[in-house]
Amino acid sequence: MTSKSTDGSIALSATGISKNYRIWTSPSARLYGPLANRVRRIAGKTPTPERYYRDFSALNEMSLSIGAGECLGVIGKNGSGKSTLLQILAGTLQSSSGSVSRPGKVAALLELGTGFNHEFTGRENVFLYGAINGLSSDAVAAVFDSVVEFSGLGDFIEQPLRTYSSGMVVRLAFSLLTHLDPDVLIIDEALAVGDAAFVQKCMRWLRGFIKEKTVILVSHDLGAITSLCSRAIWLKQGEVVFDGHPKRATELYLESIYEDQPTGSAETSNEQTPEDSDVSGKKDFRHETLKDPEHRNELKFFKFDPEAESFGKRKATINQVELLDELGQPVSMTAGGEVVRIKVHVHADEAVSAPIIGFGVKNRLGQELFHDNTYLSSHSKDDEPLEIEEGGRFVAEFVFRMPYFNAGEYFIFAAVATGTHDDHSQQHWVHEALKFSSNPNRICLGLIGLPMMEVSLKQEDS
Numbered sequence: 001m002t003s004k005s006t007d008g009s010i011a012l013s014a015t016g017i018s019k020n021y022r023i024w025t026s027p028s029a030r031l032y033g034p035l036a037n038r039v040r041r042i043a044g045k046t047p048t049p050e051r052y053y054r055d056f057s058a059l060n061e062m063s064l065s066i067g068a069g070e071c072l073g074v075i076g077k078n079g080s081g082k083s084t085l086l087q088i089l090a091g092t093l094q095s096s097s098g099s100v101s102r103p104g105k106v107a108a109l110l111e112l113g114t115g116f117n118h119e120f121t122g123r124e125n126v127f128l129y130g131a132i133n134g135l136s137s138d139a140v141a142a143v144f145d146s147v148v149e150f151s152g153l154g155d156f157i158e159q160p161l162r163t164y165s166s167g168m169v170v171r172l173a174f175s176l177l178t179h180l181d182p183d184v185l186i187i188d189e190a191l192a193v194g195d196a197a198f199v200q201k202c203m204r205w206l207r208g209f210i211k212e213k214t215v216i217l218v219s220h221d222l223g224a225i226t227s228l229c230s231r232a233i234w235l236k237q238g239e240v241v242f243d244g245h246p247k248r249a250t251e252l253y254l255e256s257i258y259e260d261q262p263t264g265s266a267e268t269s270n271e272q273t274p275e276d277s278d279v280s281g282k283k284d285f286r287h288e289t290l291k292d293p294e295h296r297n298e299l300k301f302f303k304f305d306p307e308a309e310s311f312g313k314r315k316a317t318i319n320q321v322e323l324l325d326e327l328g329q330p331v332s333m334t335a336g337g338e339v340v341r342i343k344v345h346v347h348a349d350e351a352v353s354a355p356i357i358g359f360g361v362k363n364r365l366g367q368e369l370f371h372d373n374t375y376l377s378s379h380s381k382d383d384e385p386l387e388i389e390e391g392g393r394f395v396a397e398f399v400f401r402m403p404y405f406n407a408g409e410y411f412i413f414a415a416v417a418t419g420t421h422d423d424h425s426q427q428h429w430v431h432e433a434l435k436f437s438s439n440p441n442r443i444c445l446g447l448i449g450l451p452m453m454e455v456s457l458k459q460e461d462s
């Protein structure tokens with residue numbers, strides 16, 4: 001697609017960029033594979049590289065030009081190549097082939113903490129980051145107070161970065177960017193970890209910046225893409241499959257997500273009437289409306305934190321909690337109303353008898369919104385209770401339709417106990433095993449909203 005630059009000049013362009021990765025079949029294949037193939041060659045035999053690795057293309061000969069003044073949104077499923085593209089455009093990752101032209105000054109907010117030294121204080125990092133971006137120490141000193149003020153970090157600016165939360169690192173990084181005066185700003189989902197007030201502040205700044213300069217933005221928040229961007233590209237397996245109006249791009253992308261979902265019991269037949277339908281397995285009847293980016297209740301999950309605070313007698317340890325989609329694929333995004341799987345993986349540090357695994361969701365005030373556990377399902381059957389030997393592993397999986405959440409941050413706690421529902425001893429309880437954030441929406445009216453199968457209003461016969 002031709003670029004829609006406001007003054008006709010190009011802010012950034014990429015020609016035929018590809019990124020290939022070599023995926024080794026095992027760590028030892030990486031060590032011995034090249035040697036084994038060399039020995040085969042010397043012995044006059046045909047090398048067998050396929051036994052040791054396969055080549056994987058994360059980006060495939062992509063050409064793109066972004067006009068000065070454009071705000072380009074980049075969307076696509078996990079692993080479609082968005083971060084790879086942004087890193088290559090920003091110059092922090094070398095492409096395997098192709099070239100990038102950057103006529104102006106480019107600043108990027110990519111993977112959290114990139115360009116920072118975690119042993120340095122916030123103050124030292126401001127000067128370090130400024131130097132990396134070509135600013136003299138006098139120039140950094142001149143904007144230092146303003147950077148700290150924007151960040152809202154206060155006295156924390158004198159503390160080492162390793163003591164910062166991920167939200168604080170984003171505060172510092174974004175505040176720095178606002179003072180670098182770039183021509184092109186590249187942002188990769190980084191704002192997703194900021195708290196609501198700071199994200200609002202960044203959005204206000206970004207809207208002003210977009211009016212004058214060029215922005216490239218990756219976001220799973222399709223509402224942000226449609227409201228901020230003048231153009232959007234949709235990536236699929238390292239290729240641009242749509243380049244054009246953001247509204248159309250997000251519509252096509254969402255359609256493709258729903259097309260990829262299996263049909264069957266979860267599908268609602270249009271011919272069913274409310275009276276004769278069986279609601280089990282149905283989607284929310286507002287499903288079509290909720291596909292719309294404006295209404296979709298996006299939930300962005302962060303990875304399991306093994307360092308999260310926990311307690312318990314530790315006969316068993318929770319070592320992973322993950323979010324999967326309906327098909328069992330690990331995901332970092334989902335939405336209210338969708339079927340998800342929460343998997344809790346546990347290691348038995350000692351022999352464990354009849355374990356119970358549970359999980360629940362709390363809001364940031366610590367109010368519990370819902371919880372559940374395996375006790376009923378594992379004790380309502382005639383099955384023998386689970387007996388796990390020392391060193392063994394076990395896992396619980398909860399499959400349910402996500403409720404709707406108000407805008408804000410939430411935590412999933414996970415726990416493993418032994419005993420019975422009424423008399424048990426906690427072995428490991430992880431307070432904030434998974435964190436997630438919810439976008440503003442109008443679907444959730446209470447603390448949580450329920451996926452609603454049917455609603456009717458009618459007069460009863462007297």
Ligand SMILES: Nc1ncnc2c1ncn2[C@@H]1O[C@H](COP(=O)(O)OP(=O)(O)OP(=O)(O)O)[C@@H](O)[C@H]1O
Pocket residue numbers: 021022056058076077078079080081082083084085
């Ligand atoms: N260093 C690496 N070695 C091997 N494969 C890699 C490497 N970095 C990325 N990949 C692969 O390249 C593909 C594209 O990754 P990339 O991070 O760009 O996707 P993405 O669209 O940004 O995903 P997400 O939405 O999850 O952030 C993925 O399949 C990923 O596994």
